[in-house]
Amino acid sequence: MSACGRTRAELLRVAADGPGVDPELARHARECPDCAAALAELDGRWADVRAAADERPAAPAGLADRVIDALRGVRGTPGTYHGVDDGVRVADRVVVLVARRLAADAAAGLGHVRAVRADGDTLHIGLAVRWGVAADTLAERVRSAVLTGVATQVGPVVSAVDVQVVDVLPPSIG
Ligand SMILES: [Zn+2]
Helix, strand or coil, rough: CCCCCCCCHHHHHHHHHHHHHHHHHHHHHHHHHHHHHHHHHHHHHHHHHHHHCCCCCCCCCHHHHHHHHHHHHHHHHCCEEEEEEECCCEEEEHHHHHHHHHHHHCCCCEEEEEEEEEEEEEEEEEEEEEEECCHHHHHHHHHHHHHHHHHCCCCCCCEEEEEEEEEECCCCCC
């Protein structure tokens, strides 16, 4: 505590959050040599913390692509249609939503569907597999369920389904 009775804790608050948190003390510290010295020291230390807080952490590699894929998976590509019959076309969004539902059913309890994207007549599915599950077996099950399911429910719009295992889910607790 300084001679004027101000505590280090009070001064730390001013150093950390700025003079706005306690304008009276900030004013006092400009004239009181004890408080001014203490505040200058605290402020110097706090500058490092502020600098660290301002530094933006870098996103993991591939995160932006995965987020974009996930969004596309929900929306499909606007303006893109698949011909199912003479004069009948189905929006890409519908194919993607049906594929997503089929993939989720096929993977239920064993994994999660992270992304579904149509690229022409090929569907790309990103799959997260639960720890301990045979990834290749699950991927094949999802691939075949989506291929036949889309053909049955939508029509002959997809000629290939490409399943990629993109993540592993931690084992569930309990
Ligand atoms: Zn003081």
